[in-house]
Amino acid sequence: MTASLPLAARVDLRRQPIEEVLERVEQALHVRLNRHALIRKRRSLGAPTERGTWVRIERRGFERIGLQGWNGTEAAAVLQKIAMPEWYRGMAWREPGEPVMWRADELELIASPSVGTGARVVTDPGLPEAWWTELNASLDALAEQQTPRIATPDTVTITQELVTGTLGAVFPGVADTRIERWAPAHADLTWANVMGPKFSIVDWEDWGMAPRGLDAATLWGNALAVPELADRVHRERRADLESRDGKLMSLFFLSKIVGPHACAEDPLREPARKAAEHLVAELDARGGPGSSG
Known part of the structure; x- marks a missing residue:
C-alpha cells in the first residue's frame, strides 16, 4: 500500500533527517531556530527563533499544489479583523530531482499554546x-x-x-x-x-x-x-x-x-x-x- 503512494506522501518528517532543511531555512531567513522546542509533524516542522518569532516549514508534493500555488500563509497576510499571527517573510525551494516543494514562513510568535495537542480534543479545555x-x-x-x-x-x-x-x-x-x-x-x-x-x-x-x-x-x-x-x-x-x-x-x-x-x-x-x-x-x-x- 505505502509503495503505491507518491514519494511526497511517503515521507514523514517525524522520522526523516531534517538538519539540512533547518540549516537552509536559518541561512535564508537569517534566524536561529530553537532545536529544543522544535515540533515535528508528518509534513511540517515548527520552531521558535532567537528573535522571538516562529518559523513554520512544510514539504508538499507537486500533486498537492494546485494552480493557485501554496503560499496560503503569505496570502493570508492581507486578511483583516481576524485574530492570527502577523506574517513577516517567507521562502520556497524545490527538492533537487524530486516533484516536491519546500516552504518556510516566519511569523509572529503567539504566546498561548494550541488548545489541542492534536486535531481533536477529548477533555474540555475550559475556554474563557x-x-x-x-x-x-x-x-x-x-x-x-x-x-x-x-x-x-x-x-x-x-x-x-x-x-x-x-x-x-x-x-x-x-x-x-x-x-x-x-x-x-x-x-x-x-x-x-x-x-x-x-x-x-x-x-x-x-x-x-x-x-x-x-x-x-x-x-x-x-x-x-x-x-x-x-x-x-x-x-x-x-x-x-x-x-x-x-x-x-x-x-x-x-x-x-x-x-x-x-x-x-x-x-x-x-x-x-x-x-x-x-x-x-x-x-x-x-x-x-x-x-x-
Missing part, C-alpha cells in the same frame, strides 16, 4: 468567554473577505464534485448535495490550529473559498468526544451549522470518521454516527435546495 467572542468575530470577518483562492482541506482542492462524491459514497441517502453559498474559510480549523486561552488561528496554508460552514463543522466535529464542547461550538456557530450548506459540511467532516476507513477505537465514532443519522434525516425532511438558512 473572551475566547468564544474572538472566535465568532474572526470567523464572521473571514466570511466577509474576498479571494480567488480555493480552499484545500487535507491538501485537496474542495469542489462541488468532491463534496458530491464524498457524501454519495458514505451517505447515499442524501439526494441533493449542491452547495449554495461559498465563502472564505481557514479549511483546517482543528483544535490544534486554534490557540488559547487567548484566541488566535494559526496555519493558514490551505485557506480559500469553501462551502459555508466548513470551518464550523470541522471545529464542531473534532469536539464530539466532549459533548458539552461540541454543543458550545454548535450554539456559537448556529447560523452556519444549521444552514443547509452547514449540514452538508458537517456530513462531509463526519464521512472521515464513519466512512469505510473508520477506526473502531476512535472516540468520535459513536457520537459521529449518531450525529450523521440525525443530519441525514434532517436533510431528507427539508427536501430540496430552496430551504437554506
Whole structure:
C-alpha cells in the first residue's frame, strides 16, 4: 500500500533527517531556530527563533499544489479583523530531482499554546468567554473577505464534485448535495490550529473559498468526544451549522470518521454516527435546495 503512494506522501518528517532543511531555512531567513522546542509533524516542522518569532516549514508534493500555488500563509497576510499571527517573510525551494516543494514562513510568535495537542480534543479545555467572542468575530470577518483562492482541506482542492462524491459514497441517502453559498474559510480549523486561552488561528496554508460552514463543522466535529464542547461550538456557530450548506459540511467532516476507513477505537465514532443519522434525516425532511438558512 505505502509503495503505491507518491514519494511526497511517503515521507514523514517525524522520522526523516531534517538538519539540512533547518540549516537552509536559518541561512535564508537569517534566524536561529530553537532545536529544543522544535515540533515535528508528518509534513511540517515548527520552531521558535532567537528573535522571538516562529518559523513554520512544510514539504508538499507537486500533486498537492494546485494552480493557485501554496503560499496560503503569505496570502493570508492581507486578511483583516481576524485574530492570527502577523506574517513577516517567507521562502520556497524545490527538492533537487524530486516533484516536491519546500516552504518556510516566519511569523509572529503567539504566546498561548494550541488548545489541542492534536486535531481533536477529548477533555474540555475550559475556554474563557473572551475566547468564544474572538472566535465568532474572526470567523464572521473571514466570511466577509474576498479571494480567488480555493480552499484545500487535507491538501485537496474542495469542489462541488468532491463534496458530491464524498457524501454519495458514505451517505447515499442524501439526494441533493449542491452547495449554495461559498465563502472564505481557514479549511483546517482543528483544535490544534486554534490557540488559547487567548484566541488566535494559526496555519493558514490551505485557506480559500469553501462551502459555508466548513470551518464550523470541522471545529464542531473534532469536539464530539466532549459533548458539552461540541454543543458550545454548535450554539456559537448556529447560523452556519444549521444552514443547509452547514449540514452538508458537517456530513462531509463526519464521512472521515464513519466512512469505510473508520477506526473502531476512535472516540468520535459513536457520537459521529449518531450525529450523521440525525443530519441525514434532517436533510431528507427539508427536501430540496430552496430551504437554506
